[in-house]
Amino acid sequence: MCGKDAASLTPIRVEGSVLQLCADCGKFGQAVVVRPSGGAPAVHDRGDEYIEPRGPFALRPRRTEERDVFSDMPDMELAPDWSKRIRQQRERLGWTPEEFGKRLNEKKSLVLKVESGSFRPPDATLRKIERLLKIRLTVDPNAPVA
Numbered sequence: 001m002c003g004k005d006a007a008s009l010t011p012i013r014v015e016g017s018v019l020q021l022c023a024d025c026g027k028f029g030q031a032v033v034v035r036p037s038g039g040a041p042a043v044h045d046r047g048d049e050y051i052e053p054r055g056p057f058a059l060r061p062r063r064t065e066e067r068d069v070f071s072d073m074p075d076m077e078l079a080p081d082w083s084k085r086i087r088q089q090r091e092r093l094g095w096t097p098e099e100f101g102k103r104l105n106e107k108k109s110l111v112l113k114v115e116s117g118s119f120r121p122p123d124a125t126l127r128k129i130e131r132l133l134k135i136r137l138t139v140d141p142n143a144p145v146a
Helices: 082-092 097-104 108-116 123-133
Strands: 010-014 017-021 030-034 049-051
Touching: 082 108, 082 123, 097 108, 097 123
Parallel strands: 030 049
Antiparallel strands: 010 017, 010 030
16 A cells, blocks of 8 residues: 555455555555465454455566566667658648648647657557558668668
8 A cells, every 4th residue: 555665465455455565554454364275255263354366466476577678569660751751641642730630639730740850759649640641650670771
């Protein structure tokens, strides 16, 4: 509850919910003992309640290794002429900046900044632009230059 990084956490029932709490926050509820195998919940002789681990919040070991999120991403970079590609394709489709902004669910000012190259939109917006205009804005940096 406090958000402290604690070495060990204990399952505690607080107002009907079982939470993993540090020793300081454990005083706000009743300790719960996790039974390793099936059976109905029962009350321990100390008054603690037994529960079974189940579902997405079952007790499981913490991940101690760091995960590199960049290793999962493809090796693609934004094309040097990405803003020019966007403007040219919008014009080929005959859309005004206002109409393109409405289709993207973005403001006209954002469209104009993107097309001028003065603003690099977030990756999610770039993917929306690619889908809407049916163009590629990324290039493979390892590909041979033609």
